[in-house]
Amino acid sequence: MKLEDRRNFLRVAAGAAAMSSLVPSLMVSASAGAADIRYGLSGQLWDGDGVVVRAWGGNIDEGVQETARTGFQGIEPFRQHIMQYLDNPGAFRRKLDEAGVKMLSCSNGGHGMSTNFIEMSATQQTVKDHVAFARDFILPISGPTAFKFNMGRRPAGNIMTDDHLKILADTLNEIGRQTIVFGIKTSPHPHIWGPMEREHEVRRTLELTDPRYVFITADTAHLTLGGMDPLKIMSEYFSRIAEIHYKDCDPIYIANKETPTQKMHAEKSLYLDLGSGGVNLPAVHKLVLDRNYKGWISLDYDAPRVEERQTVEQKILVNKRYLVEVLHVTSLGPTHAGQSQCGFVCKPPATPEAK
Secondary structure, three states, X not given: XXXXXXXXXXXXXXHXXXXXXXXXXXXXXXXXXXXXXEEEEEHHHHOOOOOOOOOOOOOHHHHHHHHHHOOOOEEEOEHHHOHHHOOOHHHHHHHHHHHOOEEOOOEOOOOOOOOOOOOHHHHHHHHHHHHHHHHHHHHHHHOOOEEEEOOXXXXXXXXXXXXXXXXXXXXXHHHHHHHHHHOOEEEEOOOOOOXXXXXXXXXXXXXXXXXXXXXXXXXXXXXXXXXXXXXXXXXHOHHHEEEEEEOEOXXXXXXXXXXXXXXXXXXXXOOEOOOOOOOOHHHHHHHHHHOOXXXXXXXXXOOOOHHHOOOHHHHHHHHHHHHHHOOOOOOOOOOOOXXXXXXXXXXXXXXXXXX
């Protein structure tokens, strides 16, 4: 094991040990339900330098290959990552098939798509764009699955009024009503700096939306960073969970009363490796198994930053070890280590002219 790998793993393992000592009964082993769970990686891992999103939209082709080499079953790009395949989903499907990897979902974003969920003047276009993307791109590649997406920015003043939440809920209901017809579960992602950031916003939105049409993507770090207890939220709304994201954060944010800012995230990533101690992941994973979850769990990380001195592959493997050695996940494939094109900063793939 390389020195940097070992340091990262020891840090994560120390956090895991501290957490497990508090809840020894929650350390889990493989069960019948575990066979129904598949594990994927976020396309964000291959997008830029972890701080600035590159205009070229990341190296998703490298992401597909590296997902396969590290033994994960799926990848979850954002729309900006697949713009070159937008009008030819079959080409991306063939690339996935050749690698033996699934596209577990594809998030929204990128040029030409409305992501405004809280202003009446924009939501009709938002509905139209999201339904079309789910039908014309996600469905042909993934089949019936969850459509995980973010919901744009919070309003001016950073206060979500009940009127904002009602518009948000109406927008989600309409997207969900249309996508469920062809088997896609509309699954908005509660996300800090977005309209479903704090606990009352999540609860009110779920209260106002139809459970037949609207589900959620439960992200363990974002729920914690938004001041929530992910174990509690996931337990109470388990029937509404269509996809899960695993990532960790600093324990200082547990039960916070104020969300950390984007400036803070720019200075130092808020998203930490599994086992860092902000999320009781053994307890969350026990809940997932006990409730017989059938679906995808994605390691939803940004690209490593330069100061982390950690390649994309190294970051994946640190977190893979946590899944295997702490959560006892047995369904991941072997790792076939190779030279990542992304190094410490992911760069565009070389073009024939650049060679």
